[in-house]
Amino acid sequence: MIDLALLILRVVIGAxxxxxxxxxxxxxxxxxGLEGTTGFFGQLGIKPAGAMALAAGLAEFVGGILLAAxxxxxxxxxxxxxxxxxxxVKVHLGNGFFxxxxxxxxxxxxxxxxxxxxxxxxxxxxxxxxxxxxx
Numbered sequence: 001m002i003d004l005a006l007l008i009l010r011v012v013i014g015a016x017x018x019x020x021x022x023x024x025x026x027x028x029x030x031x032x033g034l035e036g037t038t039g040f041f042g043q044l045g046i047k048p049a050g051a052m053a054l055a056a057g058l059a060e061f062v063g064g065i066l067l068a069a070x071x072x073x074x075x076x077x078x079x080x081x082x083x084x085x086x087x088x089v090k091v092h093l094g095n096g097f098f099x100x101x102x103x104x105x106x107x108x109x110x111x112x113x114x115x116x117x118x119x120x121x122x123x124x125x126x127x128x129x130x131x132x133x134x135x
Contacts, residue, residue, distance in 0.1 A: 070126020
């Protein structure tokens with residue numbers, strides 16, 4: 001049952017990250033696309049804005065795909081945690097805890113889920129398990 005739970009959690013959280021990455025990279029789902037994300041990062045003082053926007057979008061999009069598939073799971077999870085940490089500090093920390101007020105609650109929740117996969121592994125129903133990577 002734990003392996004099934006890990007599979008469900010991986011796929012759902014992976015899909016959330018894929019969607020957020022697609023917003024940043026392609027403008028999908030009403031997102032700003034790479035140009036808009038670059039502009040936003042520039043407003044936040046993140047430099048070089050274009051490269052960091054691309055890195056964040058790719059971390060979320062590719063990291064989400066890898067997480068959902070359970071492939072290179074610890075590496076994907078680390079990339080996702082790093083992206084959420086930057087978002088929490090640069091965008092949300094000053095707004096307090098609750099997401100309803102623009103706080104870091106959501107970033108923290110996603111980071112803890114990603115950390116869970118570093119600690120527990122992707123589970124038996126993953127590409128990592130199928131090819132004998134990690135645990």
